[in-house]
Structure formats: C-alpha cells, structure tokens
Amino acid sequence: xxxxxxxxxxxxxxxxxxxxxxxxxxxxxxxxxxxxxxxxxxxxxxxxxxxxxxxxxxxxxxxxxxxxxxxxxxxxxxxxxxxxxxxxxxxxxxxxxxxxxxxxxxxxxxxxxxxxxxxxxxxxxxxxxxxxxxxxxxxxxxxxxxxxxxxxxxxxxxxxxxxxxxxxxxxxxxxxxxxxxxxxxxxxxxxxxxxxxxxxxxxxxxxxxxxxxxxxxxxxxxxxxxxxxxxxxxxxxxxxxxxxxxxxxxxxxxxxxxxxxxxxxxxxxxxxxxxxxxxxxxxxxxxxxxxxxxxxxxxxxxxxxxxxxxxxxxxxxxxxxxxxxxxxxxxxxxxxxxxxxxxxxxxxxxxxxxxxxxxxxxxxxxxxxxxxxxxxxxxxxxxxxxxxxxxxxxxxxxxxxxxxxxxxxxxxxxxxxxxxxxxxxxxxxxxxxxxxxxxxxxxxxxxxxxxxxxxxxxxxxxxxxxxxxxxxxxxxxxxxxxxxxxxx
Ligand SMILES: [Zn+2]
Numbered sequence: 075x076x077x078x079x080x081x082x083x084x085x086x087x088x089x090x091x092x093x094x095x096x097x098x099x100x101x102x103x104x105x106x107x108x109x110x111x112x113x114x115x116x117x118x119x120x121x122x123x124x125x126x127x128x129x130x131x132x133x134x135x136x137x138x139x140x141x142x143x144x145x146x147x148x149x150x151x152x153x154x155x156x157x158x159x160x161x162x163x164x165x166x167x168x169x170x171x172x173x174x175x176x177x178x179x180x181x182x183x184x185x186x187x188x189x190x191x192x193x194x195x196x197x198x199x200x201x202x203x204x205x206x207x208x209x210x211x212x213x214x215x216x217x218x219x220x221x222x223x224x225x226x227x228x229x230x231x232x233x234x235x236x237x238x239x240x241x242x243x244x245x246x247x248x249x250x251x252x253x254x255x256x257x258x259x260x261x262x263x264x265x266x267x268x269x270x271x272x273x274x275x276x277x278x279x280x281x282x283x284x285x286x287x288x289x290x291x292x293x294x295x296x297x298x299x300x301x302x303x304x305x306x307x308x309x310x311x312x313x314x315x316x317x318x319x320x321x322x323x324x325x326x327x328x329x330x331x332x333x334x335x336x337x338x339x340x341x342x343x344x345x346x347x348x349x350x351x352x353x354x355x356x357x358x359x360x361x362x363x364x365x366x367x368x369x370x371x372x373x374x375x376x377x378x379x380x381x382x383x384x385x386x387x388x389x390x391x392x393x394x395x396x397x398x399x400x401x402x403x404x405x406x407x408x409x410x411x412x413x414x415x416x417x418x419x420x421x422x423x424x425x426x427x428x429x430x431x432x433x434x435x436x437x438x439x440x441x442x443x444x445x446x447x448x449x450x451x452x453x454x455x456x457x458x459x460x461x462x463x464x465x466x467x468x469x470x471x472x473x474x475x476x477x478x479x480x481x482x483x484x485x486x487x488x489x490x491x492x493x494x495x496x497x498x499x500x501x502x503x504x505x506x507x508x509x510x511x512x513x514x515x516x517x518x519x520x521x522x523x524x525x526x527x528x529x530x531x532x533x534x535x536x537x538x539x540x541x542x543x544x545x546x547x548x549x550x551x552x553x554x555x556x557x558x559x560x561x562x
Contacts, residue, residue, distance in 0.1 A: 103115055105196060105200070108537070108544070109213040110216070110532070113209060115208070116209065117208065118177065118207070122145065123157060124147060125147070126147055126148070127151075127152035129153055130160050131159070136187060136290075137294070138194060140296075156179065158179060159181045165185070166189060169189045169296070170189055170212075172184070173213075191295060192215075215247065215532045217532075218500055219499040220532060221300075221500065221502030221503070222252065222504075223252035223254055224251070224252075224505050226260075227257035227258075228506065228507040229259075229511040231513070233288065235516065236288055237288065237291055240292045240295060242520070242521075243297055244295030247528060248527070248531065249296055250300055251297050251299050251300065252302060253302060254304070255302060256312065259332070261277050261312055261315070262280055268353060271315055300366070301363070301367065302369055303357060304368070304369030305369050306339035307373030307374070308371070313326050319339050321377040321384060332509075334374060338374065338377060338378075340381060340383055341378060341387065341403040342378070342387040343383045350407065354366070354368075354414075355414060358415070367418075370404055371439075378396050398428055400427055401427025401429045402429070408431035418434050418435070419434070421443070422438045425444030425448045426444040435456075437458070439466075453488055455497050460498065462483065463504075466502060466503045466504060466527075467506070469504075469505055472519075472523070477522060480527050481526035481529065481541060482536070500531055503527045514558050517557050521549065521552060522545055522559050525548050529541055
C-alpha cells in the first residue's frame with residue numbers, strides 16, 4: 075500500500091467484529107490477561123483521531139491492521155508527526171512490547187510484528203469512548219505457545235465462525251490457532267492435486283482461497299494458524315474417497331459418531347507415502363506457520379498386523395513392534411515436512427514408538443496413550459505442548475473442566491514441571507465438536523473458560539479473585555460483541 079494514502083479499514087459485519095469501542099469500565103486498566111510488567115497510569119487521556127498518522131518504522135504494516143479494523147478508524151502512513159509510532163527494540167523477545175500513551179499519542183516498542191499486535195490489542199482494550207488513558211506498560215508472555223484448537227471435521231463451522239474464534243483469541247493474546255481439519259467424519263481442506271477429496275464427498279470444506287484468507291486474518295492479529303491433518307488413524311473420510319490407501323483396499327463404513335475406528339491408512343505401501351507427501355506438500359504452501367500437526371493419535375494396529383504390505387515393510391525395517399512402524403511412518407512424514415520448512419507436531423500417542431523424529435513436538439493430552447514415555451522424553455528435552463484433557467478439553471462440561479481448573483492448570487510430567495523446563499512450549503485448550511454443531515454451542519463451551527486459559531498462558535502472577543472480577547467485565551464486553559457466554 076503506498077505511503078501517505080488514507081486507507082479505510084472498516085470492520086466487515088460478516089466477521090462478527092463490532093467497530094465500537096469497549097464499554098466504559100469501572101477502572102480503566104483492568105486488563106485480561108493480567109500483564110507481567112509494571113503498569114504505570116497517569117492523569118490525562120489521549121483522544122483517538124478519525125484519521126491517525128502512523129509511523130510503522132521497519133515493521134510490516136500487517137501488524138496495525140487489526141487495531142484499525144476494531145476501532146473503525148482510518149490511518150495514513152507518515153514519517154513525521156505520527157500519532158502512533160512503532161519503534162524497533164531488537165533486544166526484546168518475540169512478543170515482548172513496551173507501550174507509552176501520552177499527550178502526543180501512542181508509542182509502541184517491539185522486536186517483531188507479533189509484539190506490536192499484542193501491544194495494540196492492549197491499547198484497544200484500554201480505550202473507552204474514543205479515549206485512551208495515559209499509561210506505560212512493558213509486557214511479555216509466560217509461554218510462547220498459547221493455543222486453542224477447534225475441531226472443524228466432526229462438525230463444520232463456516233469461515234465467519236472460524237474468524238470470530240480467531241478474533242476472540244487475539245483479544246486475549248492467545249497466539250496459536252490449531253485447526254483440526256480432517257478426521258473420520260469429514261475432510262475439510264481443498265486439494266487441487268486430489269479434488270476428489272472434497273468434490274464428490276459431500277463434505278463441507280474450506281477452499282484454498284478461504285484458508286489463505288484465514289491465515290492472513292490471523293496474522294494481522296498475531297495469531298499463528300497451525301493446520302492438522304490427522305494421520306494414519308482418524309482417516310475414515312479420506313479412505314472412503316481413496317479406499318486403496320487402506321490396508322485391504324476397501325472403503326470403510328461412514329463414520330457418524332466420534333469413535334476410534336480400526337481402519338487406518340496403510341503404512342506398508344510406497345504409494346501411501348507418495349500420496350501423503352503430495353497432499354502435505356500442497357497443504358504446506360497454504361500455511362505460514364513453522365508447525366504442521368500430523369495427528370498420530372488413536373491409530374489401532376489391527377489392520378497393519380494382518381496386512382501383507384505392512385508386514386513386508388515391517389520385516390524389511392527389522393522392527394519389533396507395530397508401534398515402531400508408526401514411529402517410522404511419523405519419521406518419514408516429519409522428514410518430508412522438514413524439507414518443506416515445517417516442524418511436525420503429534421499427539422502423545424506416538425511416544426509408544428521407540429524412534430521419533432528429532433525435531434518432533436509432542437502435544438500431551440493424556441497419560442494412557444504412549445504411557446510412561448512422554449515423561450521420559452519431556453525430561454530429555456523434547457518440546458511439549460500441554461493439553462491435558464482434564465484441564466484443557468473445552469468439550470467437557472463446564473462443571474467438569476471448570477474455570478478454576480483451567481486457570482490453575484500447572485502442567486508437569488514425571489518429576490519435571492513446566493516452569494522448570496524451557497522445552498515446555500505452553501498450554502492449549504482443545505474443543506472437539508462430536509457433540510455440537512452450532513455457533514452458539516461452540517461459544518458457550520469456549521466462554522468463559524477461554525479467559526482462564528488466556529490468563530494462565532500469559533500471566534506469571536496468580537490472583538483468582540482479581541481474575542474472577544475481571545472475567546465478569548470481559549464477559550460483559552464479549553456479550554456486547556455478540557458472543558454467547560455460558561453462565562458462571
Ligand atoms: Zn498395510
């Protein structure tokens with residue numbers, strides 16, 4: 075966009091984003107999540123202007139767009155007399171930022187775009203009735219990975235809902251949207267190489283253009299979109315379209331309910347690997363994240379054990395268990411992803427295998443699958459994202475996975491706690507959609523627990539009563555934006 079031109083950044087109504095300012099609060103700076111650095115407030119306030127002059131410095135303009143979409147204001151890029159000045163602070167960590175709001179406007183220091191996006195979210199949330207109170211704040215997150223997963227396979231959610239989820243995440247400085255795109259009940263990602271996956275399958279799906287749109291929408295908000303294509307299990311939707319990929323070459327029955335199905339992709343045929351590499355290679359090009367989730371959970375080995383191809387490959391590799399065949403499968407997929415600039419993530423089930431890719435990130439969800447070895451690998455320095463189902467599964471009822479549980483989840487594996495281990499990347503909530511299909515049900519599972527997730531993931535301090543008071547304010551604001559919040 076050429077410098078010096080006024081740009082209208084309106085908030086499209088279809089996104090469900092209101093362009094009104096947050097309602098006046100009883101106290102100006104009740105931030106959620108609670109900041110880690112010192113907040114200094116002073117008398118006075120600065121009035122936002124209908125057209126703001128912005129000096130973006132060396133930053134990509136992408137990081138200021140969400141602020142202007144949210145406020146409904148216009149901006150023009152300017153070198154001098156800027157109302158908003160972005161300054162590069164090379165010593166700051168990725169999302170660390172400093173904000174100063176004073177008589178001459180807003181200054182933000184950060185080392186990268188994600189830090190600017192987080193800072194401007196704070197500025198936006200501190201604004202009230204078109205004014206921002208004078209304040210300064212240096213802030214930074216506790217965890218680098220602050221995630222939320224949405225299952226769009228079991229039930230499909232339209233693009234507008236996906237964007238709304240990402241916007242709500244961003245307002246709470248959650249930075250990783252894990253997009254569960256494939257499972258037994260539906261294949262939701264368009265492939266130009268294999269159009270049959272969506273063309274005649276009857277599945278609702280996201281086109282490649284829509285996926286790019288989501289990725290860029292999220293980027294403007296400091297949110298990384300991590301896709302998941304679940305392999306080799308949870309592939310009924312895939313195998314129904316391409317039966318030759320299964321061990322017996324027969325299409326499985328349609329999967330209506332969430333379950334663990336025994337027919338999985340064959341790991342003994344070279345054609346399987348060739349196909350999956352083409353499929354993943356194409357998907358890699360749609361996403362900017364350095365991560366790519368390849369599932370790996372709940373893959374029963376019954377079919378593999380009876381399959382001549384799987385057995386021949388098993389013998390050739392000199393393996394001693396079929397869990398190790400999945401380990402080999404994971405290594406091959408991860409190696410391919412690495413060559414495409416991506417790091418693989420898998421659910422902790424894959425830790426049943428002896429050999430795993432060196433760079434693989436484990437997403438922990440329970441202690442039953444891959445039992446024992448997750449803790450060992452975590453102690454040995456393997457990076458782990460924590461999504462314990464008893465604390466982080468938002469499809470569970472609110473009185474089972476309670477706000478307090480989400481707020482106080484402090485992961486540990488074996489002897490090692492997250493706070494002691496730099497390889498604990500962070501925490502992530504998961505919302506599986508087997509049992510609901512509407513936007514309302516989705517939101518009532520997300521809210522208010524997502525506030526507890528955000529504060530747990532960002533803030534070092536713990537103050538549950540202060541959190542509950544701010545959660546009430548945040549809930550009222552979310553409701554004013556049209557979000558359904560469950561009673562608490
Ligand atoms: Zn097989």
